[in-house]
Amino acid sequence: MEVTNTSGRRKNAIARVYLTPGNGAITVNKKDYKEYFPTATQQYKVHQPLALCGLDGQYDIKAVLSGGGTTGQVEALRLAIAKAIVEIDPEHKSELRAQGFMTRDARMVERKKPGQKKARKKFQFSKR
Numbered sequence: 001m002e003v004t005n006t007s008g009r010r011k012n013a014i015a016r017v018y019l020t021p022g023n024g025a026i027t028v029n030k031k032d033y034k035e036y037f038p039t040a041t042q043q044y045k046v047h048q049p050l051a052l053c054g055l056d057g058q059y060d061i062k063a064v065l066s067g068g069g070t071t072g073q074v075e076a077l078r079l080a081i082a083k084a085i086v087e088i089d090p091e092h093k094s095e096l097r098a099q100g101f102m103t104r105d106a107r108m109v110e111r112k113k114p115g116q117k118k119a120r121k122k123f124q125f126s127k128r
Helices: 040-053 070-088 090-098
Strands: 004-010 013-021 026-028 059-066
Touching (some): 040 070, 040 090, 070 090
Parallel strands (some): 026 059
């Protein structure tokens, strides 16, 4: 029984994934993924790379997530699952890349600047 180990990142979230042949159980931080990600959109994003390659129900996934919020975590998990699938079978790489699942989204939160309210928003200007 071979375990495939990969990681994915998005914003400040880091996902470490362990993929083993099995019956399709997905565990995130020792909880079922449906309990960890309650919304249907997030659950769909977890399944996207598996469904695209037709591997739904063939692999057990154990994921350890840390940092960031739920959106960053689910997209980091999606990247890590896609990388694990490619490690097992490189033929799936082109179809996963076409959907954008193999690219790390490098967008981060812009820092707040001194003398401003937020990163881009300024304090209100008063002429008098």
